[in-house]
Amino acid sequence: MYLKIVYFTGTGNCLAVAKRFDAELLSVPQLIKNNCYELTDDLIGIIYPDYANSVPNIVENYLKKCKIKADYVFVIAxxxxxxxxxxxxxxxxxxxxxxxxxxxxxxxxxxxxxxLFDVKEQIAKLPQKDIETNLNRIVEEVNARTVKKENDSLTDKLLTCILGSFEHKYVKYTSKMFRVTDSCIGCGICAKVCPVKNISQTDKNKPVFAADCESCFACTHNCPQGAIQPKLQRSRERFRNPEITLNEIIEANN
Ligand SMILES: Cc1cc2nc3c(=O)[nH]c(=O)nc-3n(C[C@H](O)[C@H](O)[C@H](O)COP(=O)(O)O)c2cc1C
Ligand code: SF4
Ligand code: SF4
Structure with missing residues (x-):
């Protein structure tokens, strides 16, 4: 049995989940770059981060054009x-x-x-989130080819409708809210992790942000200097999933 996983990630959570499967891993930015809009295999998985109770624009736009042929397809948000x-x-x-x-x-x-969230508080909550147990259960379900419908409630769907459409409209301007401090060393990592090439470097080597952002926060969290500061932020701490390296994020988003 062969398995392909389509994933999108900013800070590595989705890639860490994807790596739990014995699968060929394909990131959405790579698939778009390679003009690959047909996926065929025995099994296909789709792993993505929830944005505003909805689906990231880049994932939605890709899937709306992609034909998926497989005996079993699973989704993990x-x-x-x-x-x-x-x-x-x-x-x-x-x-x-x-x-x-x-x-x-x-x-x-x-x-x-x-x-909205403080990274330190999020790390402190990890025991309650019990990721390992929940992920092991999901992997077992997939291995057993379990059939499970989505059962989102009417309230859930309404929230998605309201928040999701707001996000879809304004998300592209997110990076305009980022300020780059003088601690920037011009290393270019932010441009390398950006999945939509929304970042370029100026003569002074500070990054410049265009208005085509996915709001993935990969640049912000992966800057080695912590130099990218959103105007609104609950935390100066930054996060990358501990199972994922910076190079893996760069590879996923190029
Ligand atoms: C723009 C944005 C919007 C988000 N919206 C939600 C949300 O509505 N609900 C939620 O529970 N988490 C939300 N999150 C958190 C992410 O879904 C979560 O941290 C995810 O695991 C990140 O995956 P990644 O590390 O693969 O990028 C949001 C994150 C971002 C960057
Ligand atoms: S990753 Fe940080 S330090 Fe490197 S160029 Fe971008 S803002 Fe500057
Ligand atoms: S500019 Fe930053 S937040 Fe926006 S898509 Fe690129 S990496 Fe993600």
Missing amino acids: TYGCFAGGTLHKMRTILESNGNKADCYNKLLMVDNYLP
């Missing part, structure tokens, strides 16, 4: 606090292009959304 109707949204995206998934799961992990 990672999230940090409250997932809302993200799985229902994913189902509508898949069905809009004639695709379907057999098994839907969500996994509570560290919340990387700096405007």
Whole structure:
């Protein structure tokens, strides 16, 4: 049995989950770059981060064009606090292009959304989140080809509708809210981890942000100097999933 996993990540949670499977891992930015819009295998998995109770624009736009052919398809949304109707949204995206998934799961992990969450507090909450137990259960379900529908409630779906459409409209300007401090050493890592090439360097080597952001916070969390400061942030601490290296994020988003 062969398995392909399509994933998207800013800070490594989704990649860490994807690596738990014996699979060929394909990131959405790589698939777009390679113009690959047909996926065929025995099994196919889709692993993405919940953004605003919805699905990141880049993942939605990719899946709306992609044809998926497999005996069994599963979806895992990672999230940090409250997932809302993200799985229902994913189902509508898949069905809009004639695709379907057999098994839907969500996994509570560290919340990387700096405007609302403090990284230290998130790390302190790890025992309650019990990621290992929940992830092992999901892997077992997938291995057993369990069929599981999304069961998002009406309230979940309404929240997704409201928050998701707001996010879809304004997300591209997120990086305009970033300030770069003088501690920047011009290393270029922020540009390398950006999945949509929204960052360029000036003569002074400080990054310059365009208005085509996915709001993944990869640049912010992966800057070695902590030099990228969102105007609104609950935390000066930064996060990258401990199982994932900086090079893996760079590779995933190039
Ligand atoms: C722009 C943005 C919006 C987010 N919105 C939500 C949300 O609505 N609900 C939630 O529980 N987590 C939310 N999160 C947290 C992420 O879904 C979570 O940290 C995820 O595991 C990150 O995956 P990654 O490390 O692979 O990028 C959001 C994160 C970002 C960056
Ligand atoms: S990653 Fe940080 S230090 Fe490096 S260029 Fe970007 S802002 Fe500057
Ligand atoms: S500019 Fe930063 S937050 Fe925006 S898409 Fe690029 S890496 Fe992600």
